Amino acid sequence: MIRSLLLVCTLSLLFAPSTLAQADIPINSKWLSDRVLVTWACNHFQGTNMAVVVTEQGLVIIDTGLSPSTVRRQRELIESELGRSDFRYIINTHMHNDHAFANEVFPDATVIAHQNSVVALEREVESIPELLERVRSSRERYVAWAAETSPDSTSGIHAREGVAAFDVGIADLEAGIEPRYPTVTFERHHTLRLGDVRLELFDFTSFHSDSDLLILIPEERMLFTGDVFWGGQLPFLREETLDRFPQVLDTWKTILEESPDLTTVVPGHSDVPLAVEDFRGMYHYLSRLWADVTAAREADTPLVRFLMQNTFKERYPEVADYSYIRREYNLHQHNIYMLWQLAGG
Ligand SMILES: [Zn+2]
Numbered sequence: 001m002i003r004s005l006l007l008v009c010t011l012s013l014l015f016a017p018s019t020l021a022q023a024d025i026p027i028n029s030k031w032l033s034d035r036v037l038v039t040w041a042c043n044h045f046q047g048t049n050m051a052v053v054v055t056e057q058g059l060v061i062i063d064t065g066l067s068p069s070t071v072r073r074q075r076e077l078i079e080s081e082l083g084r085s086d087f088r089y090i091i092n093t094h095m096h097n098d099h100a101f102a103n104e105v106f107p108d109a110t111v112i113a114h115q116n117s118v119v120a121l122e123r124e125v126e127s128i129p130e131l132l133e134r135v136r137s138s139r140e141r142y143v144a145w146a147a148e149t150s151p152d153s154t155s156g157i158h159a160r161e162g163v164a165a166f167d168v169g170i171a172d173l174e175a176g177i178e179p180r181y182p183t184v185t186f187e188r189h190h191t192l193r194l195g196d197v198r199l200e201l202f203d204f205t206s207f208h209s210d211s212d213l214l215i216l217i218p219e220e221r222m223l224f225t226g227d228v229f230w231g232g233q234l235p236f237l238r239e240e241t242l243d244r245f246p247q248v249l250d251t252w253k254t255i256l257e258e259s260p261d262l263t264t265v266v267p268g269h270s271d272v273p274l275a276v277e278d279f280r281g282m283y284h285y286l287s288r289l290w291a292d293v294t295a296a297r298e299a300d301t302p303l304v305r306f307l308m309q310n311t312f313k314e315r316y317p318e319v320a321d322y323s324y325i326r327r328e329y330n331l332h333q334h335n336i337y338m339l340w341q342l343a344g345g
Contacts, residue, residue, distance in 0.1 A: 019146075019160060019163060019164065020160045020161060020163070020164040021164070022069070022164055022167060022168045022171075024164070025041050025042060025070065025073075025161060025164050025165060025168065026041070026042060026043050026161075027039065027040075027041055027070075027073050027074055027077050028040050028041070028042075028043065028047075028270070029074075029077055029078075029081065032051070032220075032222065032264055032266065033220045033222060033264070035053055035054045035055070035197060035217075035219075035220055036051055036052070036053050036054070036217070036220055036222060037051065037052050037054070037078065037081060037082070038050070038051040038052075038266060039051070039052070039074040039077055039078060040074075040269075040270040041065070041070045041073075041074065041165065042161045042162075042165060042270070043157065043161065044154060044157055044158035044161055045158055045161035045162045045165050046269050046270060046271045047065075047165075047269065047270040047271075048063060048064075048065040048066070048098050048099060048268065048269055048270075049063065049266060049267065049268055049269060049270055050062070050063050050064055050065055050071065050074055051063070051224065051266060052078050052082070053197060053199070053217065053220075054082060055194035055195055055196060055197040056194065056195030056196045056197075057088065057194040057195045058086045058087070058088025058089070058194065059078075059082070059084065059085075059086055059087045059088060060088060060089045060090075060091060060192070060194065060199065061087060061089070061090045061091070061106055061109060062090075062091050062093065062215060062224050062266075063091075063092060063093050063099045063100070063226070063268065064090065064092075064099065064100060064101070064102035064103050064105060064106070065098060065099070065101070065102045066097050066098040066101045066102065066169050066172070066173075067101070067102060067165075067168050067169045067172045068101070068102045068104055068105050068172055068177060069168050069171070069172050070102070070165070070168055071102035071105045072105050075087075075105050075106070087106045087108060087109040088108075088109055088110065088194075089109055089110050089111075089112055089192065090103055090106055090109045090110070090111045090112070090180075091111075091112045091113065091192075091199070091201065091213075091215060092111065092112075092113045092117065092182070092211075093212065093213060093214075093215065093224060093225070093226025093227070093268060094113075094114070094117075094120070094208065094209045094211045094212045094213070094226050094227065095113065095117045095120035095121040095124055095209070095211045096124065096209060096227065097124045097128075097131060099226065099227075099268060100113075100121055100124070100179075101124070101172075101177045101179070102177075103179070103180035104177065104178040104179070104180050106180075107180070110183055110184060111180050111181065111182040111183060111184070112182055112184040112185070112186075112190070112192065112201070113182035113184075113185055113211060113213070114185060114186065114187075114203060114205065114211040114212065114213050115185045115186060115187045116205065116210045116211045117181075117182050117185060117211045118181050118182060118185070120209065120210060120211040121179055121181055121182075124179075125177075125179050128173055128177075131173065132170065132173050132174070135166055135169055135170055135173070136166075136170060138162075138166060139162075139163060139166035139167065139170065142159050142162035142163045142166060143163055145159040145162075146159035146160050146162075146163055186201065186203075187203060188202070188203045188247070188251075189201065189202055189203065189251075196219070197217065197219055197220075198217070198218060198219065199215055199216070199217055200215070200216040200217075200218065200258075201213050201214075201215055202214045202215075202216070202251045202254075202255065203244070203247070203248065203251065204228055204248055204251065204252075205238075205241045205244050205248065206237060206238055206241050206242070206244050206245045206248040207228045207229075207235055207236060207237065207238055208226065208227045208228045208238070209227070209238075210238075210240060210241055212226055212227070212228050213226070214226070214228065214251075214255065216255055216258065216259060218258065218259060220264070221259060221261050221262050221263040221264065222262075222263070222264040222265075222266065223255065223259065223262060223264070223265045223266070223279065224265075224266045225265055225266065225267055225268070225274065225279070226267075226268040227267070227268040227269070229265075229267065229274055229278065229279065229282060230267070230272055230273070230274065231267075231272070231273040231274040231275055231278035232273055232278070232321075232322055232323060233322055233323055233324075233326070233331075234282075234285070234319060234322050234323070234324045234331040234332060234335070235282050235285075235286060235331075235335075236326075236331050236334060236335070237334070237335050237338040237339070239338060242338055242341070242342055243342070245290075245338075245339075245342060246290075246342075249283075249286065249287060249290060252283050252286075252287075253283070253287070256280065256283060262276050262279075263276065264276070265278075265279050280318075281318030281319055282318075282319065284316070284318045285316045285318055285319045286335070288315070288316060289316070289335060289336070289339060290339055290343075292306075292310065292315070293306070293336065293339040293340055293343050294339075294343045297340070297343040297344060303340055306336070306340075307333070307336065310336065312324070312332050
């Protein structure tokens with residue numbers, strides 16, 4: 001009995017499809033409101049959230065993706081869902097390859113992004129050879145993972161989706177992408193009015209990259225955050241753009257004040273947990289930490305004493321359950337050092 005079961009199992013493993021064709025990578029979509037549809041590739045492997053905002057004066061795409069081949073399929077889905085193809089703008093939340101390399105799929109749309117975005121995208125394009133190396137080695141890890149998992153299990157599907165997504169990404173990068181650079185840029189704030197919908201774009205370059213922006217759609221009570229936040233993990237201040245932090249904190253306050261009824265935050269990827277409460281809680285954490293650090297500096301408190309007195313869980317209850325250690329690095333201490341430096345001039 002056991003023997004025949006084993007035989008059946010072995011045979012089913014032998015004949016089960018061990019790979020996923022690129023055309024079979026699932027393309028998903030979800031209406032977030034009457035006017036906003038989000039699409040992404042894969043069910044388990046991480047996809048980039050590409051959204052479309054439907055307005056009287058044309059369609060606005062928020063972020064594209066790394067692979068033009070996959071984004072072309074997302075575009076087809078949008079066109080058949082909406083019955084229109086008047087893509088007027090692309091807004092990139094930032095210029096990392098997995099958010100902006102597929103801008104070419106919408107050749108007629110005007111690209112809007114942060115002032116630093118042209119240089120940021122040039123940098124991404126220059127580093128395609130290194131990116132290809134990284135993607136190829138990730139693919140190898142996923143191939144090994146796929147070999148040791150059943151194609152029917154969640155991890156087996158995840159692994160196979162990953163291999164297929166890496167394959168299509170590698171093929172697209174090898175074929176060469178045609179970068180589409182922003183032609184409308186701004187430094188701090190930009191308003192885009194399109195008849196019945198208004199999009200407010202805010203500089204938010206203190207955390208993930210030097211080209212991050214947040215997009216608020218007041219009518220939809222919706223906020224797009226790109227890769228800036230990951231619910232459940234402490235936000236992490238970027239040393240290179242530290243001097244912008246006080247201004248970004250003011251912007252954060254403005255967004256919260258302008259949208260007390262915010263109901264949806266849309267992160268940059270399909271598998272990122274993020275709720276409105278996370279967005280509020282992280283603001284309270286960082287604004288209080290900034291006030292604590294500046295008060296301690298004014299009182300000439302030594303850093304060692306501040307670190308000893310600053311008990312994380314009691315002082316910042318909104319983020320008490322968040323993980324604050326990443327790759328053996330203490331994110332809370334990092335934030336304190338950054339703000340200490342900033343408050344000291
Ligand atoms: Zn990113």
